Amino acid sequence: RIMRPDDANIAGNVHGGTILKMIEEAGAIISTRHCNSQAGEPCVAALARVERTDFLSPMCIGEVANVSAEITYTSRHSVEVQVNVMSENILTGAKKVTNKATLWYVPLSLKNVNKVLEVPPIQYTRKEQEDEGKKRYEEQKLDRLETKQRNGDVILPVINPEPHTVGYSQSSLIHLVGPSDCTLLGFVHGGVTMKLMDEVAGIVAARHCKTNIVTASVDAINFHEKIKKGCVITVSGRMTFTSNKSMEIEVFVDADPFVDEARERYRAVSAFFTYVSLSKEGKPLPVPQLLTETEDEKRRFEEGKGRYLQTKAKRQAQMQQAAQ
Amino acid sequence: RIMRPDDANIAGNVHGGTILKMIEEAGAIISTRHCNSQAGEPCVAALARVERTDFLSPMCIGEVANVSAEITYTSRHSVEVQVNVMSENILTGAKKVTNKATLWYVPLSLKNVNKVLEVPPIQYTRKEQEDEGKKRYEEQKLDRLETKQRNGDVILPVINPEPHTVGYSQSSLIHLVGPSDCTLLGFVHGGVTMKLMDEVAGIVAARHCKTNIVTASVDAINFHEKIKKGCVITVSGRMTFTSNKSMEIEVFVDADPFVDEARERYRAVSAFFTYVSLSKEGKPLPVPQLLTETEDEKRRFEEGKGRYLQTKAKRQAQMQQAAQ
Amino acid sequence: RIMRPDDANIAGNVHGGTILKMIEEAGAIISTRHCNSQAGEPCVAALARVERTDFLSPMCIGEVANVSAEITYTSRHSVEVQVNVMSENILTGAKKVTNKATLWYVPLSLKNVNKVLEVPPIQYTRKEQEDEGKKRYEEQKLDRLETKQRNGDVILPVINPEPHTVGYSQSSLIHLVGPSDCTLLGFVHGGVTMKLMDEVAGIVAARHCKTNIVTASVDAINFHEKIKKGCVITVSGRMTFTSNKSMEIEVFVDADPFVDEARERYRAVSAFFTYVSLSKEGKPLPVPQLLTETEDEKRRFEEGKGRYLQTKAKRQAQMQQAAQ
Numbered sequence: 001r002i003m004r005p006d007d008a009n010i011a012g013n014v015h016g017g018t019i020l021k022m023i024e025e026a027g028a029i030i031s032t033r034h035c036n037s038q039a040g041e042p043c044v045a046a047l048a049r050v051e052r053t054d055f056l057s058p059m060c061i062g063e064v065a066n067v068s069a070e071i072t073y074t075s076r077h078s079v080e081v082q083v084n085v086m087s088e089n090i091l092t093g094a095k096k097v098t099n100k101a102t103l104w105y106v107p108l109s110l111k112n113v114n115k116v117l118e119v120p121p122i123q124y125t126r127k128e129q130e131d132e133g134k135k136r137y138e139e140q141k142l143d144r145l146e147t148k149q150r151n152g153d154v155i156l157p158v159i160n161p162e163p164h165t166v167g168y169s170q171s172s173l174i175h176l177v178g179p180s181d182c183t184l185l186g187f188v189h190g191g192v193t194m195k196l197m198d199e200v201a202g203i204v205a206a207r208h209c210k211t212n213i214v215t216a217s218v219d220a221i222n223f224h225e226k227i228k229k230g231c232v233i234t235v236s237g238r239m240t241f242t243s244n245k246s247m248e249i250e251v252f253v254d255a256d257p258f259v260d261e262a263r264e265r266y267r268a269v270s271a272f273f274t275y276v277s278l279s280k281e282g283k284p285l286p287v288p289q290l291l292t293e294t295e296d297e298k299r300r301f302e303e304g305k306g307r308y309l310q311t312k313a314k315r316q317a318q319m320q321q322a323a324q
Numbered sequence: 325r326i327m328r329p330d331d332a333n334i335a336g337n338v339h340g341g342t343i344l345k346m347i348e349e350a351g352a353i354i355s356t357r358h359c360n361s362q363a364g365e366p367c368v369a370a371l372a373r374v375e376r377t378d379f380l381s382p383m384c385i386g387e388v389a390n391v392s393a394e395i396t397y398t399s400r401h402s403v404e405v406q407v408n409v410m411s412e413n414i415l416t417g418a419k420k421v422t423n424k425a426t427l428w429y430v431p432l433s434l435k436n437v438n439k440v441l442e443v444p445p446i447q448y449t450r451k452e453q454e455d456e457g458k459k460r461y462e463e464q465k466l467d468r469l470e471t472k473q474r475n476g477d478v479i480l481p482v483i484n485p486e487p488h489t490v491g492y493s494q495s496s497l498i499h500l501v502g503p504s505d506c507t508l509l510g511f512v513h514g515g516v517t518m519k520l521m522d523e524v525a526g527i528v529a530a531r532h533c534k535t536n537i538v539t540a541s542v543d544a545i546n547f548h549e550k551i552k553k554g555c556v557i558t559v560s561g562r563m564t565f566t567s568n569k570s571m572e573i574e575v576f577v578d579a580d581p582f583v584d585e586a587r588e589r590y591r592a593v594s595a596f597f598t599y600v601s602l603s604k605e606g607k608p609l610p611v612p613q614l615l616t617e618t619e620d621e622k623r624r625f626e627e628g629k630g631r632y633l634q635t636k637a638k639r640q641a642q643m644q645q646a647a648q
Numbered sequence: 649r650i651m652r653p654d655d656a657n658i659a660g661n662v663h664g665g666t667i668l669k670m671i672e673e674a675g676a677i678i679s680t681r682h683c684n685s686q687a688g689e690p691c692v693a694a695l696a697r698v699e700r701t702d703f704l705s706p707m708c709i710g711e712v713a714n715v716s717a718e719i720t721y722t723s724r725h726s727v728e729v730q731v732n733v734m735s736e737n738i739l740t741g742a743k744k745v746t747n748k749a750t751l752w753y754v755p756l757s758l759k760n761v762n763k764v765l766e767v768p769p770i771q772y773t774r775k776e777q778e779d780e781g782k783k784r785y786e787e788q789k790l791d792r793l794e795t796k797q798r799n800g801d802v803i804l805p806v807i808n809p810e811p812h813t814v815g816y817s818q819s820s821l822i823h824l825v826g827p828s829d830c831t832l833l834g835f836v837h838g839g840v841t842m843k844l845m846d847e848v849a850g851i852v853a854a855r856h857c858k859t860n861i862v863t864a865s866v867d868a869i870n871f872h873e874k875i876k877k878g879c880v881i882t883v884s885g886r887m888t889f890t891s892n893k894s895m896e897i898e899v900f901v902d903a904d905p906f907v908d909e910a911r912e913r914y915r916a917v918s919a920f921f922t923y924v925s926l927s928k929e930g931k932p933l934p935v936p937q938l939l940t941e942t943e944d945e946k947r948r949f950e951e952g953k954g955r956y957l958q959t960k961a962k963r964q965a966q967m968q969q970a971a972q
Binding site: 006028062064180184 | 677740
Binding site for chain 1: 325326328329330349350352353356357360366367368385386388414415416417434503504508
């Protein structure tokens with residue numbers, strides 16, 4: 001698909017959210033197809049989790065996005081999909097890897113949305129593939145349990161905030177869920193949610209550093225709760241941490257089934273997005289330091305620093321491994 | 325929400341219709357939420373009327389629109405909502421008020437769309453708030469009755485019109501109502517209708533003066549008739565009046581439920597839009613005078629002049645009051 | 649890409665225009681890539697012509713569209729692309745051919761849009777492939793010259809038309825060309841134009857027979873004139889012919905570069921669309937006969953009948969050939 005002006009910011013860089021949406025659509029197609037490949041109850045694959053995703057190089061208006069997806073592991077009730085996105089400049093022929101993402105889907109019955117069906121097993125060419133997949137499966141399962149605890153936080157408005165404080169850049173948007181946002185089951189596509197999250201996180205980042213910003217990475221996102229057609233969703237973001245050249249933004253998605261009295265507003269998803277600030281030539285710019293005021297803000301800053309250092313250490317370990 | 329290229333004209337000014345659509349969505353959410361806040365039949369708030377709205381300053385691509393809504397009055401069967409729109413340049417931090425709008429909603433039962441439900445009363449902090457709200461309620465009720473009479477007019481085509489005549493710039497479009505245009509009840513969102521109306525009015529204005537034009541204000545709009553999913557709607561506009569620096573365009577919306585033979589095509593909405601013409605530097609330009617030919621056109625021109633002078637007098641009175 | 653509610657009519661059938669738009673995007677990508685595959689001036693491939701296209705089976709909401717494109721012939725200044733569309737029901741795994749289309753593109757210089765560049769030749773595996781391609785090239789060239797003559801017609805409005813007359817169902821829409829409608833050169837994508845044409849033709853068909861209608865085929869479309877960003881385009885359609893079970897609708901696209909006073913409104917494209925009417929079970933329904941009134945309408949009806957009989961004869965010849 002050719003990238004259009006509406007897919008990009010004013011500097012012409014395609015929004016990370018647009019890319020996440022394409023990735024999720026590819027993942028939903030391949031896993032729904034796989035889960036229906038054996039006779040049995042028809043089902044729709046619902047996004048359960050996206051692993052941490054790095055945006056390796058920005059995509060621009062007019063480039064073509066090539067998205068390819070492959071199933072790499074199946075457990076009894078879940079499917080792991082790896083999606084690669086390449087950007088292609090069809091004028092010069094240049095191709096670049098934009099990102100590689102790993103997604104987990106769960107098949108839900110078309111007749112009874114609360115019933116999780118069984119996944120037909122895939123064939124592995126080597127035994128190690130299965131073992132490594134199983135290890136990834138166990139890891140993500142643990143991590144999902146953890147985030148389920150953490151979900152209670154709320155973003156409160158601040159009056160007359162100072163520049164570079166948390167309150168100064170925090171933002172939120174509301175969106176009324178329409179039919180084209182939803183799957184056949186009438187629940188919001190995970191990709192639609194991620195696109196809105198990236199939109200809010202991008203506004204927070206731009207408010208903080210007042211320059212052209214692009215998505216650098218997204219931490220693992222767990223989808224604990226489905227969001228139904230007709231809900232109002234509120235997406236809120238606040239900055240949690242800044243390093244010299246990056247910003248970390250926490251984003252919450254709350255769903256409000258406001259015509260359905262049976263259910264209260266609830267937290268559907270939360271995630272951390274990392275942004276960098278770019279000059280007109282595409283070089284990373286220094287980021288103004290986040291001013292933390294309350295105890296909670298200071299604690300979140302330290303936690304963000306922990307995540308930042310951990311990621312940095314991991315990346316260095318990978319580079320050393322690759323260099324050997 | 326960040327303003328995108330498709331939200332704006334080629335000069336980069338966001339369409340008034342895009343702003344009206346955001347305003348209406350915010351109003352629909354807050355009033356639907358309020359009307360469902362007490363136990364009882366679930367309902368969806370349907371737009372009944374938008375008061376006259378002025379566009380105080382143009383919004384541009386890349387700016388963030390901040391929309392806030394508040395319920396300011398409730399009668400037995402209707403809700404008054406005030407919506408403020410601020411545009412924020414996230415690069416400079418500059419904020420401007422774009423508009424303030426007042427909308428009236430009516431709760432319709434989710435089970436029986438022809439049943440109007442009761443509205444839970446709001447608490448007023450001062451008795452005067454309630455009295456003033458009641459006064460506004462009575463005024464709009466009267467005005468709604470009046471427009472109901474006026475709705476019969478039709479725009480007739482003209483062959484080979486001269487420049488600057490009414491026939492030269494008149495325009496119409498048709499639109500097939502899709503699922504994303506509709507509320508949970510399957511009727512077109514008022515905001516979608518207003519966006520189409522602004523689109524036609526803008527084309528009429530641009531055809532007349534062949535320059536960059538922006539919406540300056542919209543007169544009160546009454547929504548007497550719902551429009552159902554699957555209808556074809558015809559939106560037509562003709563110029564009625566020009567002052568030195570503004571143009572007034574009358575817009576009609578007709579709905580044609582063409583797969584439902586039981587019902588004939590009917591007039592759903594009509595309204596007056598005012599546009600100004602801007603130079604590349606954003607300064608108002610003189611507008612070519614409208615050439616009226618028939619008796620009807622001359623009468624409508626005089627009526628438009630009446631509305632223009634009345635609005636001007638009101639504004640001067642307000643400014644004098646504010647200056648005291 | 650998964651088909652969404654917004655891509656389809658209320659009976660759930662995907663609009664022919666949505667499919668034509670996907671086809672054209674695939675064609676534009678593959679031919680732009682090919683024309684830039686050798687060192688030289690960068691260029692963008694612009695749609696010059698789409699051959700007659702049959703819609704073999706309807707596509708539905710929730711199905712996945714698989715679009716594949718291949719370059720099948722190159723002349724000195726043009727590229728022939730064949731595009732196949734398959735619809736896949738990912739729940740059952742069923743796949744069906746939706747259509748096969750042939751498109752012709754011309755490479756325009758990115759620096760000077762009026763300069764047509766040379767096309768790098770492709771390699772043919774067999775000599776006959778080249779000869780057959782050349783024959784198709786010569787045929788389409790002749791046909792393009794012919795339609796260039798025919799383009800002068802205008803659709804005149806009718807007051808109070810009777811049901812089933814030409815005037816009763818004729819329709820037109822206007823559309824302001826936005827940035828997302830355009831290629832890198834700032835001209836409207838051929839696929840966007842075809843989608844609007846199908847929208848108008850579908851409304852004409854539905855107004856005539858007041859049932860669920862689907863696109864059955866589109867006659868060859870020639871794109872003689874580019875349409876620039878910021879133009880207003882008027883798309884008008886009128887019924888020309890009805891057989892027992894099909895309707896032929898002629899569609900005109902006129903572009904009005906209204907901010908650019910140097911150029912008058914001009915005819916950009918015209919084409920014939922054929923529709924069938926379907927029952928709730930998807931069976932073709934009889935179509936009410938078109939009532940022709942004027943001499944011109946009678947002449948166009950006879951011409952439409954000619955095209956209908958010619959197509960029918962060709963199809964029978966193909967079926968006999970296939971049966972041998």
